[in-house]
Amino acid sequence: MKRKRGLRLQLLAGILLVTMLLFFTDLLILGLLVMKSNSVDYQNPPEILTSLSVKNGTYELGEKEAESLLKHGQFAMLLDKDGNILWSEALPKELRKTYTLQDVARFTRYYLEDYPVRTYVVGRGLLVIGGKKDQVWKYNVEFDVSLMKDLMKILPLLTLSNIIVLVAVPIWIQKRRAKQKEEERTEWIAGVSHDVRTPLAIVLGNAEMIADSTGEAEVRQRAKAIEVQGIRLRRLVENLNLSSKLEYGAGKFEKKKVRISRFLRRILTEIMNQTEDDRYRFALEIEDGLQDLELCFNEDLVERAVMNLLHNAIRHNPDGCRIEMRLYQDRKNHVFLELGDHGKGVSKEFLRRLNSRNYEWEPSTGQHGLGLKIVKQVAGWHRWKLSFTNGEQGGLACTILMR
Numbered sequence: 001m002k003r004k005r006g007l008r009l010q011l012l013a014g015i016l017l018v019t020m021l022l023f024f025t026d027l028l029i030l031g032l033l034v035m036k037s038n039s040v041d042y043q044n045p046p047e048i049l050t051s052l053s054v055k056n057g058t059y060e061l062g063e064k065e066a067e068s069l070l071k072h073g074q075f076a077m078l079l080d081k082d083g084n085i086l087w088s089e090a091l092p093k094e095l096r097k098t099y100t101l102q103d104v105a106r107f108t109r110y111y112l113e114d115y116p117v118r119t120y121v122v123g124r125g126l127l128v129i130g131g132k133k134d135q136v137w138k139y140n141v142e143f144d145v146s147l148m149k150d151l152m153k154i155l156p157l158l159t160l161s162n163i164i165v166l167v168a169v170p171i172w173i174q175k176r177r178a179k180q181k182e183e184e185r186t187e188w189i190a191g192v193s194h195d196v197r198t199p200l201a202i203v204l205g206n207a208e209m210i211a212d213s214t215g216e217a218e219v220r221q222r223a224k225a226i227e228v229q230g231i232r233l234r235r236l237v238e239n240l241n242l243s244s245k246l247e248y249g250a251g252k253f254e255k256k257k258v259r260i261s262r263f264l265r266r267i268l269t270e271i272m273n274q275t276e277d278d279r280y281r282f283a284l285e286i287e288d289g290l291q292d293l294e295l296c297f298n299e300d301l302v303e304r305a306v307m308n309l310l311h312n313a314i315r316h317n318p319d320g321c322r323i324e325m326r327l328y329q330d331r332k333n334h335v336f337l338e339l340g341d342h343g344k345g346v347s348k349e350f351l352r353r354l355n356s357r358n359y360e361w362e363p364s365t366g367q368h369g370l371g372l373k374i375v376k377q378v379a380g381w382h383r384w385k386l387s388f389t390n391g392e393q394g395g396l397a398c399t400i401l402m403r
Contacts, residue, residue, distance in 0.1 A: 017169045020162065042129050043069055045120045048076060049127065052087065059087030066090075072131075075115075079104075079126040086125060109140050196237050204230045231274075235311065236370065242304060246377040253301055253381070257294045260337075260402075261286050264325055267303060271310045279320025286327045290335065293327075295402055297382055305378040308371035309339045309398055317343030321395060333403075340397030345390045354388040 043065070051062030059078065061069075069076060069090055077088035083099035085091075094113055104126065108119045112128070116136035120127040204227055211223035268284050306325075313323045321343035329335045346354070354372065372388075375398065379386040385401040 253298045283324045305375045313341035335403040337400045341395040343395040
């Protein structure tokens, strides 16, 4: 249902975007056409007046200008102050008359008997140059000055808003599609995790039952190996599901106050019960002043992060090592949680990558991959500072600034 609604929104946004693009394209084409073709070419009044001469009380126009008027299908006439025609050239018969002030006012603004004309005040009177009927659209438009000033203020804002819409809509559509893909991926991983969990529980249950019921050491050892690898697979599926939720913000995680000392002791007890291997020695050190300290965090997320660090130390030190957890504070009352081992550690290059900001978004590298990635994601979700170092006695150490 959500997907269909998202597709409808994308369709509407796409239609809106295409409509706006077509509208602006049409405006641009119309503007170019108007600029290119809007060239009503009337004869030049100074040239007409210059070539107009008086001989024996009669006005005569030069041959060149007369031919130019005929070529362009235009006419011209000169009116005196009383509206009488002093001179005319190619003047239609219906226009040969005396004009009143009302006539002059009318055809100056609009048409002269449906002929488009232009008027020019000259020293001898009023020069009128006209063209053919039905060839020029002439209409005088008047606007209030305050309105034009307001339009000049609004037009830039409208243009800017249109540009913002044209840029924002594609970005919104792209983000919407990316979010849908993220949600689909998260749902798919959650579904796979759920589907794997049931058969995996059966495998683990049977492995444990075989190990407890058989008397053969070899069978018990193999059943135990199946159980260990099954637990590892279950942890991997859980980590994959959690990493997806943290990466795409799909999970609903809440914070609450937790007594940190009790929380760490419970985790240490759990990891010791899971390991049951004398090659691994665990230690927990909590400063006296922090025994009753309560911090606000999501208990499930932090437990997963701490368990990932502990399992990482166990997995990458198969010959055994000492694993320590330490809760302490500095002189500024900053609270730190440090988890480290005395094992073989990691290379400087990998340590540099671990401490880079983008490590949690990098593809998993297999070794130390998904587990430590989740540790960084959990720290980022809580806005805690985290750093990895090589321990003084060897091994890998993770320090988290929790307050």
